Every structure is written in structure tokens, then in C-alpha cells.
Amino acid sequence: MSRTIFDKIWDAHRVTRTPGGLDLILIDRILLHERTGGVALRGLEERGLPVAAPDQAFAVMDHIIDTRPGRTDRTLMPTGTDFILATREAAGKAGIRLFDLDDPQQGIVHVMSPELGIVLPGATLICPDSHTCSQGALGALAWGIGSTEAEHALATSTLRVRRPPRMRIRIDGELAPGVTAKDLALALLGRFGVGGGAGHVVEYAGSAVRALDVEARLTLCNMATEFAAFTAIIAPDEKVIDFLEGRRFAPTGADWAAAAGHWLSLASDDDARFDVERIFDARDVAPMITWGTSPQQVVAIDGAVPAPGAGQGTTEGQARALDYMGLAPGMRLAELPIDAAFIGSCTNSRIGDLRRAAALLRGRHVAPGVKAICVPGSTQVKRAAEAEGLDEIFRAAGFEWRESGCSMCFFAGGESFGPQERVVSSTNRNFESRQGPGTRTHLASPETVAASAIAGHIADPRRVAAR
Amino acid sequence: MKPFTTLTAIAAPLLRDNVDTDAIIPSREMRSVSKKGLADGLFAGWRYVAIGSREPQRDFVLNRPRYAGARILVSGANFGCGSSREHAVWALAEFGIRAVVAPSFNPIFQANCIANGVVPVLLDRDVVAVIAAALEDAASPHLTVDLDAQTVSLDHARVWHFEIDPDAREALLAGRDSIAQTLQLADQIAAFRARDAVARAWIYTSVERTRQAITGDPSS
Ligand code: SF4
Numbered sequence: 001m002s003r004t005i006f007d008k009i010w011d012a013h014r015v016t017r018t019p020g021g022l023d024l025i026l027i028d029r030i031l032l033h034e035r036t037g038g039v040a041l042r043g044l045e046e047r048g049l050p051v052a053a054p055d056q057a058f059a060v061m062d063h064i065i066d067t068r069p070g071r072t073d074r075t076l077m078p079t080g081t082d083f084i085l086a087t088r089e090a091a092g093k094a095g096i097r098l099f100d101l102d103d104p105q106q107g108i109v110h111v112m113s114p115e116l117g118i119v120l121p122g123a124t125l126i127c128p129d130s131h132t133c134s135q136g137a138l139g140a141l142a143w144g145i146g147s148t149e150a151e152h153a154l155a156t157s158t159l160r161v162r163r164p165p166r167m168r169i170r171i172d173g174e175l176a177p178g179v180t181a182k183d184l185a186l187a188l189l190g191r192f193g194v195g196g197g198a199g200h201v202v203e204y205a206g207s208a209v210r211a212l213d214v215e216a217r218l219t220l221c222n223m224a225t226e227f228a229a230f231t232a233i234i235a236p237d238e239k240v241i242d243f244l245e246g247r248r249f250a251p252t253g254a255d256w257a258a259a260a261g262h263w264l265s266l267a268s269d270d271d272a273r274f275d276v277e278r279i280f281d282a283r284d285v286a287p288m289i290t291w292g293t294s295p296q297q298v299v300a301i302d303g304a305v306p307a308p309g310a311g312q313g314t315t316e317g318q319a320r321a322l323d324y325m326g327l328a329p330g331m332r333l334a335e336l337p338i339d340a341a342f343i344g345s346c347t348n349s350r351i352g353d354l355r356r357a358a359a360l361l362r363g364r365h366v367a368p369g370v371k372a373i374c375v376p377g378s379t380q381v382k383r384a385a386e387a388e389g390l391d392e393i394f395r396a397a398g399f400e401w402r403e404s405g406c407s408m409c410f411f412a413g414g415e416s417f418g419p420q421e422r423v424v425s426s427t428n429r430n431f432e433s434r435q436g437p438g439t440r441t442h443l444a445s446p447e448t449v450a451a452s453a454i455a456g457h458i459a460d461p462r463r464v465a466a467r
Numbered sequence: 468m469k470p471f472t473t474l475t476a477i478a479a480p481l482l483r484d485n486v487d488t489d490a491i492i493p494s495r496e497m498r499s500v501s502k503k504g505l506a507d508g509l510f511a512g513w514r515y516v517a518i519g520s521r522e523p524q525r526d527f528v529l530n531r532p533r534y535a536g537a538r539i540l541v542s543g544a545n546f547g548c549g550s551s552r553e554h555a556v557w558a559l560a561e562f563g564i565r566a567v568v569a570p571s572f573n574p575i576f577q578a579n580c581i582a583n584g585v586v587p588v589l590l591d592r593d594v595v596a597v598i599a600a601a602l603e604d605a606a607s608p609h610l611t612v613d614l615d616a617q618t619v620s621l622d623h624a625r626v627w628h629f630e631i632d633p634d635a636r637e638a639l640l641a642g643r644d645s646i647a648q649t650l651q652l653a654d655q656i657a658a659f660r661a662r663d664a665v666a667r668a669w670i671y672t673s674v675e676r677t678r679q680a681i682t683g684d685p686s687s
Contacts, residue, residue, distance in 0.1 A: 012667075015659045016652065020634030024652065026659060028670050036552060038500045049646070055674045079498045086500040123670060130551040130575060146553035146579035147502070156649045158656055162632060164574075194485060195545050199574045228545060230574055251669035259669040294485050314543075317484050410550075413495030431487050431549060437518040 002269035004166050005235050006201045009141045009266065013124050015158060022160040027153045029056055029118055029140075031127035032096070033109050034087035035063035035412075040128055040150040041090035049155045054095040057154065058118055059087060061101045062108045064412060067375050067402040071101060076414025094154075105248070107378020107404050110134040110346040114218060115380055117247030121236035121263040126153055131346050131428065132231070133224040137217035138244070139236030139266055141201070144225060164230040165275035167200035168268075171208040173283035178462040180356075181216035182348055182426070182445040184208070185223040186288035188280060190298040190312070197229025200276060203268060204234050208282035214243040215350045222347045223428050226295045235267035287460055289333050290430045290443040292321035297430075301448065301460045305331045324432055325440050326420065333442075333458050339421040340371040341453035342435070343399075345409040348426035348446045349377030351384050357450040358390045360465055361397040367456025371417075372399040375407040399453070411436045424452040468584045470642035471614050474565055476538035478610035479528045480599035486542055487549030488576065492558040494550075505558035529562075539610050541568045541599050544592065547576025556583045566612045568619065570595055581635045584642060586614055588629050601625075614639055 003011070015024040032040065037059050044051065051057060064080040065071060073084050084101070091098040099106045105116060110131050113119045121139030126132065128150040135142035145159070153159050175184065189196070202224055204217075212220065217234050224232035241260050244250045251259045286300035297312045299305075307329035308318040322328065327336075343349065343357055354376065366372045374394045376382035382404050385391055391401045408415060409427040416436025417423050423441050426449050427434075430441040444452070447461035454464055495518075496508025507521075514529060516522045523530040529537060540559070546569040547555060556579040559567070566586040580587045590598070601621050602608040611620045614636060620626040638645065649656075664671050 012663075015656055018634065020637055022634050024649065024656070026656070026663065035497075039502060042500060043502070047646070049650075055671075077495075083500055117673070120670065120673070122667075128551055128553070130549065144551040144575055146551055146556070146575060146582060148553060148582035149578060152646050152649065155646055156653070156656060157660065158649060160634075160645055160649065162634065194548060195571055198571075225575075226548075228548065228571075228573055249673050251673040255669040255672055259667075262667070314484055317543075320483075410489070410494055412497075429487075429489075429549060431489050433493065433512055434489055437512075 002271045004268040004272040004274060005139065005203060005233055005266050006141065006166055007272070009122055009124065010163060018160060022162050024158050025124060025161055027126055027157055027159055028123040029125040030150070030153050031109050031113055031118070031125065032057065032059040032091070032150070033063050033129060034061050034065070034083045036128040036147055036150070038083055038087035038090055040147045040154065041094055042086065043147065043151045044154055045090065045093070051094045051096065051154045052157045056157070057096045058099070059091040059096050060099040060106060060109050060112060061087065062106070063406045065101045065405050067405040067407040069403060071403055077412040078414065080412065080414065104379055107380060108346045108349065108406055110218070110222065111350060111377035111381065114138055114214070115247070115378055117244050117250030120244070120250070120259070121240060122266050126150070126159065130225040131222055133229065134218050134222040134346055136224070136231050136233035137214060137221040138240050139234060139263060141231065141233060143231035165200050166203065167197065167276040167278065168203045168205055168274040169278045169280060170206040171204060171280045171282050172206040173208055173281045174211065175208060175282045175285060178447065178465065179285050179287060180445045180447065181212055181219040183285050183288045184282060185220050186290065186295065186298045186443060187285045189223065189226055189296045190288070191280065192227065192278070194226060194294055194296045195228050197224060197227035199228065199230050202227070202229045202232045204232060209234060210237065213352065214239055215352045218350070219347055223295065226428060236263045287445060287448050287462065289448060289458055291325065291327060291333060292318065293324050293430055293432050294321065295428070295430060295443060297321055299333060301334055301458070303333060305329050305333065334460060335457055336422065337457045338370060338424050338452055340417050340423040341366065341449045342373050342408055342423055342425040342427065343446050343449050344373070344375030344377065344407050345427040346377065347428045349375060349381065351381050353426065353446040354381065354385050354390050357446040358393040360447060360450040360454070360461060361399070362393050364397055364454045366398040366453040370453050370456055372453045373402060373408065374399045375402040376404045378404045408435055410434055424449045424458060468642040468644060471565060471584055471586055471639045473611065473613040473615065474538060475609055475611040477534055477536050477608055478539035478541050478568070478602055479534040479537035480541045480602050481528050482541070482543055482596070482599045484543035485545045485548055488547055488552050488555040489549055491547070491555040492552065497552070497554050502557045503561065505554055506561035509558040509562045533608060536563070538563050539566045539568065539612060540564050541595060541602065544570040546572050548573040551575045553579045556580050556585055560585055568595060568598065581638060584639060586612060586639055587631070588612055588619060589631070590619065590627055590629055594627050
């Protein structure tokens with residue numbers, strides 16, 4: 001019978017079906033971070049249960065650690081140090097490999113895992129973090145869970161899950177120059193809404209997806225959680241194999257040959273059936289910018305704030321978002337003055353993101369009064385960028401250049417943007433107070449963030465590049 | 468985990484779509500490496516007048532005297548979206564909430580509810596609106612959630628059926644601990660893994676070998 005990539009991976013990992021109709025799925029990789037990982041490891045310890053397969057689990061410091069140069073265990077988040085210490089201690093006790101804050105391979109969990117070849121095509125991978133779906137970009141079945149499920153996976157190397165339904169979003173056509181995977185992800189949210197994924201495993205397919213490099217695929221899959229999907233996945237191809245070869249935890253020798261052959265056989269069969277099929281045309285996508293407090297509240301960069309009632313949430317929800325964002329219907333996004341610009345997060349902080357932003361920033365400077373920050377997604381990305389001199393470009397343009405971590409993608413009580421400050425951000429969530437109490441976040445690509453920082457207002461990167 | 472059978476309690480309407488887990492428990496309120504001590508920070512951004520303050524925002528639904536002691540929450544679509552933090556459910560449960568009624572839930576949040584004995588009650592948007600309006604009008608805003616019968620009822624007069632995953636229903640009714648249950652299958656899992664380690668050796672060797680290279684210890 002013909003099967004989708006999801007079916008192939010699921011069936012290969014199904015230990016048994018429980019009487020309640022759930023599948024017991026073997027988990028190949030478990031990732032933990034100090035925000036939610038420490039509490040899961042402690043929970044397990046309190047129950048007196050060991051980690052079943054510590055070799056297959058990895059922990060990293062990314063969420064709470066400071067990103068200012070010269071960092072230590074001290075962090076701006078009150079009590080943040082407790083999380084760092086608890087995770088270090090629990091990982092040590094459990095015999096789990098930890099990428100600590102000074103490790104040259106430390107990074108945001110969804111950036112460092114592909115970078116190190118911890119995630120592999122055809123593998124099942126879980127992490128108590130909603131953006132785990134990013135890692136489906138490599139053809140793994142990777143999804144976010146809560147702490148209790150993380151404890152379950154750590155203790156048993158399995159999870160009990162009801163087989164999710166399958167959706168394929170076929171994206172054909174070429175993205176226009178200056179339009180990126182981030183714009184595509186935002187455009188999909190605008191079109192299908194934040195409930196659009198509805199618990200499905202979403203396979204992104206079509207010529208536009210195949211044309212994306214692995215980093216861009218990570219960006220696209222990253223926002224599947226904003227789409228309420230179970231997760232996202234893209235069939236692995238030669239690009240993925242090239243990307244993984246020689247990575248630290250990738251197979252080698254005869255194992256590599258066997259693995260790579262297997263990976264290429266994972267693609268959905270031609271006549272495989274999906275529960276839902278959707279079509280999207282990449283040619284219509286422009287650089288996108290969110291205007292509200294939900295990622296579906298998004299328009300093309302030359303667009304205007306829509307009037308409540310014009311879709312993108314309930315009328316009441318839209319009115320609330322306008323109030324929070326300090327906007328009125330009809331206002332043009334591309335003229336809004338900004339207070340800050342942020343490049344970072346598991347969505348857009350990889351070397352390609354930084355290169356494209358730097359290309360715009362080279363020889364230019366951020367507008368007066370704009371606070372601009374760049375936080376590389378991993379220490380490896382940071383070092384690679386420095387080797388190319390990108391850090392110099394960012395600094396010369398007036399950006400702060402940070403150590404890697406989640407940083408101001410979210411506010412945990414420490415460092416933040418200010419109330420009512422308008423921030424253009426390459427992150428994934430524009431929720432109320434996500435980046436600081438009362439902070440107004442506009443989500444966009446790193447290019448749009450860079451262009452807006454230079455202009456001092458939300459700006460179309462294609463215009464700035466042409467200047 | 469406490470079993471859930473049927474509950475008649477005060478139900479508070481918070482009729483907004485996309486209530487995210489940052490709103491349910493702001494990150495700044497997750498102060499200790501613990502599943503406890505979170506109720507105080509529940510909805511902190513909406514419940515208190517200012518960040519860090521504990522002065523109640525008078526008009527927030529959970530602060531209104533008529534909803535004091537609420538154990539059921541009635542809300543909008545895509546409830547629990549955003550971060551996977553289970554702290555959102557721990558905070559709700561510790562506050563006393565045992566059931567959330569909404570037109571749809573974020574998948575991770577829904578699984579977290581079930582793992583903690585909180586019932587996710589799925590009802591159509593129109594029905595949720597009717598219930599919310601009735602609660603606002605009622606002399607005493609009570610709702611009954613009967614998990615065994617899969618019904619929600621208002622004043623014993625109006626009754627609605629809701630769907631829930633059959634396994635989740637069983638787990639909630641029994642207060643089941645799924646880790647203990649899966650551990651009973653340990654032999655079966657070990658046998659499956661042993662076969663898998665032959666078929667997909669690269670999944671296992673890639674991490675083992677690297678670890679040996681790091682530690683120089685083949686057993687670690
Ligand atoms: S960068 Fe932001 S979204 Fe990504 S894992 Fe960190 S906190 Fe979560």
C-alpha cells in the first residue's frame with residue numbers, strides 16, 4: 001500500500017497499539033533545555049526512575065542563559081540561575097550529554113540539533129518545546145510535548161500517541177527575489193489561520209519547497225506550531241544528505257551509506273493519500289509583516305492594517321489587537337516608526353539569515369534611536385559569522401552582537417524591550433507581552449528587520465537594497 | 468493523578484480566541500524548577516493591575532466575586548496555543564480548574580491537560596457562546612461536566628454532548644499514570660529496540676561512537 005513519509009516513519013516506530021487505540025511509538029532522540037528539561041529530569045528522579053537510553057538524550061542551555069558578552073551562570077531572569085544549575089546537575093546525574101553555556105557547540109536547541117546531526121531523517125525526536133517541529137525540515141518526525149510526556153519518553157524511550165491525521169501543503173511556483181521562507185510561513189498563516197494545521201502532520205511539498213535550502217526549510221517548518229499542526233515534515237533529498245554529511249553525530253562509514261540510502265526511500269509514494277490536501281502558490285508571496293498579536297494577523301509589507309471584521313481573527317479579537325498594538329485600521333505598515341529591531345531565535349538566526357541581513361547592513365547604519373540586536377542561533381553560527389567578518393558589519397551598522405541563545409525572543413522577567421516599544425523581530429510569536437511587558441512585536445524576515453532598522457520605520461527590504 | 472468523573476462547579480467565561488500559554492502563565496512567573504507554586508501567577512498579565520503587582524485587576528473574570536472559586540473555564544478557539552510549557556496546566560490545576568470548555572485546543576496543551584487530570588471539553592463555537600452568555604446571566608454561574616456521559620449541562624435543563632479521545636477519557640476517569648502503565652511493557656519495548664538496532668544501526672551507533680570518542684569510555 002502506498003504511504004506518506006509520515007506513515008513510513010510512524011509504522012517503523014510503532015511498538016504496539018494500546019487497548020485504548022493509542023500507538024506506542026519508539027523515540028530515537030530526546031532533547032531537553034534548561035527551561036523545561038530540568039523539571040522533567042527532576043520529576044523522573046522524584047519517581048525513582050532512570051533515563052532508559054541516556055545516549056539518545058541531549059540537553060542544552062539556551063532559554064534562560066544570558067546572551068550578553070562575558071556571560072556566566074548569572075542571568076538577568078530572576079531565579080534563572082536555579083534553572084541552569086538544576087539542569088546541569090540533573091543532566092549530569094542522568095548521564096545525559098549537556099551542551100553547557102560555554103560549550104563551542106551550544107546553541108538554541110532547534111539550531112544546534114541539525115547543526116550537530118543529532119536529528120536525522122526518518123528518526124523520531126521529541127523535546128519539551130513547541131518549536132521542535134522545526135526539525136521536520138530534515139525529514140525527521142519531530143514534535144513538541146509537555147514535561148509529563150518528556151518524563152514518559154525519558155523513562156520508557158516511547159510515547160503513547162494517537163496516530164495524527166495527515167495534511168499535505170503543496171507549494172509550487174518560485175518565490176520572488178527578496179522573498180524568503182519566513183515570508184512564506186507568515187503568508188500560510190495569513191491564508192489558513194492559526195488553526196489551519198488542526199493537529200495534522202503537515203507535509204510541505206512542491207517545487208517551491210524543494211527549491212529551499214535546508215536552513216530555509218527549518219524556518220518554514222518552525223512556524224508549524226503557530227499553525228496548530230501536530231508537526232511539519234519535508235521529504236529528505238540530496239540537499240539534506242549533503243547538509244548532514246560529516247556532522248558530529250551523523251552516522252559514518254558503512255552506517256552512513258546504509259542510512260543515506262534509507263533516507264532517500266522515505267519520500268511519500270506518488271499515490272499516497274492525505275487526509276487534507278492544500279495548494280499554495282509561492283509566486284504571490286511578498287515580504288510579510290504582522291500587525292497584530294496573533295501570527296495570522298499578517299499583511300504584505302506594502303499593505304495596510306485591516307479593519308476588524310475582515311478576517312484574521314474575530315472582530316473582537318482584532319479590535320483588542322489593534323488597541324494593544326496602538327494601530328488603527330487603514331494605517332500603512334511600511335510607515336510605522338520603530339523603536340527596536342531584533343534578529344535571532346530558532347526561526348531566523350542561522351548563518352544564511354545573518355549573511356542576508358548583513359548584505360543589507362553593509363555600509364549602512366541603523367536609524368537614530370533604534371535599538372538593534374543580533375543574537376546568533378548557536379555558538380557555531382556566531383563563530384562562522386565572525387570568521388566571515390559579519391560581526392563587524394553588524395557592529396558597524398549599530399547592532400549589538402550577542403552570544404547565542406533564545407534571548408529576547410521571549411520575556412522571562414529579565415531583559416526585555418519596553419512597554420509600547422515597537423519592535424520588528426525575526427522571531428515567531430507576536431503575542432501580547434511576548435518580548436516584554438506591553439511590547440509591540442511585528443514579525444518579519446531578517447531582511448525586513450535589517451531594512452526597517454536602517455529606515456527607522458517598517459520597510460520593504462527590496463526597496464532598501466535597491467537604494 | 469486525581470480521577471475525574473463528574474463536576475458541578477462555578478464556571479468562568481473568558482471568551483477570547485487564541486488564549487496562549489504565555490498569557491496563562493507568563494514566563495516571568497515560572498520562578499522555580501518545580502511544578503508547584505504557579506497558581507499565583509495564573510493569567511498574571513490580565514489578573515493583576517501591573518507586572519509584578521498582586522493587586523487584582525477588578526474586571527478580570529477570575530477576580531469578579533460571582534466567579535470566585537471557579538473550577539471550570541469557558542474560553543475561545545485555539546485555547547492553549549503557543550509555548551508547550553506544561554506549567555500552564557499546572558497553574559490552572561493548582562488554581563482549582565479541572566475542566567476547560569472551548570471550541571478547539573492546541574494539540575500539545577490538550578495532551579498536557581490529560582496528563583494532569585484536567586478535562587478538555589470540546590464544544591461548537593455557538594454552543595460555547597450560549598454557555599458563556601448564560602453564565603453571565605445566571606444567578607449562580609454553575610456548569611456540570613459529566614465525563615462518563617460526555618455531557619455538559621446548564622441548570623440540568625440544557626445538555627450538550629462533547630467528543631473526547633476514548634483513551635484520554637479512560638485515563639481521566641481512572642486517574643491513570645501512563646508511565647507506570649508503559650513500564651509494564653518494558654520487555655516488549657526492549658525486544659523492539661533490539662530488532663531496530665539491527666535494522667537501523669545508524670540511529671544507535673552514531674551517538675554511541677561519538678560519546679566514546681568524547682569520554683574514551685566505551686561503557687559510558
Ligand atoms: S528561540 Fe524563542 S521560540 Fe525558539 S526555542 Fe527559544 S524561546 Fe522558543
